[in-house]
Amino acid sequence: MIQIKDLHFAYPRQQALFNSLTADLRAGSITGLLGKNGAGKTSLLKLLTGLLHPVSGELSVMNHAPRKREVSFLNDVFMVPEEFYFPAISILDYLKAYTPFYPRFDLELLDRILVEFELGKERNLQRLSHGQKKKFLIAFALATRCRLLVLDEPTNGLDIPSKALFRKIIAGYLEEDQLVIISTHQVKDVENLIDKIIILDNGEIIFQHTIEEISQKVCFVSETSNDMKGVIYSEAIPGGFRLMMPNGHAETEVDIELLFNAITHGHKIG
Amino acid sequence: MDIKSDKAMQTTNSFSIHRLLLMFKQSLIINKKRFAIAISAFSGILFITLVWAQASVNFSNWGEHAYVSTFVSVFLSLGISYAAFSFPAFRSKEKSMTYLTLPASTSEKFVFELLSRIVAFIILMPILFWVIANLEGVLVHYYYPELINYQFSYGKSLTSFTKDVDVKQVIFLIIQMVLFGFIAPFTGGSHFSKSPLFKTLLTFSIIVVSYFLFSLFLVKAFDLLQGLSAGNKGMHFRGNREIAIIMFKIGFTLTNLSLLAIAWFSLKEKEA
Numbered sequence: 001m002i003q004i005k006d007l008h009f010a011y012p013r014q015q016a017l018f019n020s021l022t023a024d025l026r027a028g029s030i031t032g033l034l035g036k037n038g039a040g041k042t043s044l045l046k047l048l049t050g051l052l053h054p055v056s057g058e059l060s061v062m063n064h065a066p067r068k069r070e071v072s073f074l075n076d077v078f079m080v081p082e083e084f085y086f087p088a089i090s091i092l093d094y095l096k097a098y099t100p101f102y103p104r105f106d107l108e109l110l111d112r113i114l115v116e117f118e119l120g121k122e123r124n125l126q127r128l129s130h131g132q133k134k135k136f137l138i139a140f141a142l143a144t145r146c147r148l149l150v151l152d153e154p155t156n157g158l159d160i161p162s163k164a165l166f167r168k169i170i171a172g173y174l175e176e177d178q179l180v181i182i183s184t185h186q187v188k189d190v191e192n193l194i195d196k197i198i199i200l201d202n203g204e205i206i207f208q209h210t211i212e213e214i215s216q217k218v219c220f221v222s223e224t225s226n227d228m229k230g231v232i233y234s235e236a237i238p239g240g241f242r243l244m245m246p247n248g249h250a251e252t253e254v255d256i257e258l259l260f261n262a263i264t265h266g267h268k269i270g
Numbered sequence: 271m272d273i274k275s276d277k278a279m280q281t282t283n284s285f286s287i288h289r290l291l292l293m294f295k296q297s298l299i300i301n302k303k304r305f306a307i308a309i310s311a312f313s314g315i316l317f318i319t320l321v322w323a324q325a326s327v328n329f330s331n332w333g334e335h336a337y338v339s340t341f342v343s344v345f346l347s348l349g350i351s352y353a354a355f356s357f358p359a360f361r362s363k364e365k366s367m368t369y370l371t372l373p374a375s376t377s378e379k380f381v382f383e384l385l386s387r388i389v390a391f392i393i394l395m396p397i398l399f400w401v402i403a404n405l406e407g408v409l410v411h412y413y414y415p416e417l418i419n420y421q422f423s424y425g426k427s428l429t430s431f432t433k434d435v436d437v438k439q440v441i442f443l444i445i446q447m448v449l450f451g452f453i454a455p456f457t458g459g460s461h462f463s464k465s466p467l468f469k470t471l472l473t474f475s476i477i478v479v480s481y482f483l484f485s486l487f488l489v490k491a492f493d494l495l496q497g498l499s500a501g502n503k504g505m506h507f508r509g510n511r512e513i514a515i516i517m518f519k520i521g522f523t524l525t526n527l528s529l530l531a532i533a534w535f536s537l538k539e540k541e542a
Contacts, residue, residue, distance in 0.1 A: 097295070
């Protein structure tokens, strides 16, 4: 679905953000895009949606060059940015204004999600809290049935119950031909949701594996000591250590935060 | 609500009338209150301005010339300001992202903006002016019978204003000049995110002053006015009047087309 090859990108009068970026993403997954501040996560999402233009290299999204912003591309891509704007109209009016542009828009799905998010259609968008606005935008994004959904820090501003609801809704309403890319700092919010992890560092993709592959290669355990044979990476926690070790036995749940820290400290999972 | 897709909408990436109409519908839904407030405010301000202008000449000296002068002032100042805020989504990053990812082609977005910012204004503003001017005239005449010329008509006013001018010669030139007055700020709006009117005026001022200084330099350096009498050493066109008008017509037309092309490319290459 997404092919990136030797992508080069730089903001004007700044040094290159991406040098020779290469990646391949397929439909039917929820991919977590992780990276430190300034690693280029949002820039990569903008490149994928045609909001930024690469300097050189190949970038193909659903067989389109995003920079052309062709209609057949735009009505199959939806981005939920971290900061967004809504006009001062009701949800109902917003739907009348925007849904006709999305050929696969599913009003029934939207209704179901709005009920779960406890949002009434007659409410004015400007009078909603930031979290409520974000919930509406996520609901709208899912209801577009776009094949590529790009969510930039989707859980920022959501309260604790809404974060759980967000995970449930994303996991529950996706179709096989869709790809969701979630960029986030809040790795705990997307645990048990994402099935692939991409880690960006210094303008490069330094890690790209499915959760299944990670589970097969390493395990995550808590021990009182980190002085054990084969420990790949460890971090102190209250009462002991959290360890990432080669998987010799049963699969454990992937500790994304520990994995992220291990990878960005230069460790490999084998 | 009709959520079914239009086949043409799905297949064409270049231009679809259906999507253009959807953009107008979207704009009306989002801006209907703003439009109503703007039209009401404009009508009120115009009404007060006309009463004030007529009162300042004791009502009796008001005539067609005064109507035309008021119309031209209002039409140009308002039109230039309105055109300068074309592509309003570009004023903020958040709005830009929504606008640029809206599933409509660059051509549709461009034509929508051109129609709503310039063409609609050129058509609707004179109608609104005519309604307000006549309404105001009738009301003021009721209270101040000394206001005799209170019926405003474009035909009468233009005849009165242009009776000494060969209209056929200059009408196209005037249209192109007025269009330039609107297209230049329109292009500025497509290019500049913040303070588009100010930046457009500054840019054009720099271009005009540079051009003038360069021309002056050429005239002085190569002594191009050599052989002309002292009275002819001004900024006079060296040829007959018809050729001068044709040259200006071509110049303004080409400038307008170039500015529209720049606006289109600004939109096409815009990033957020």
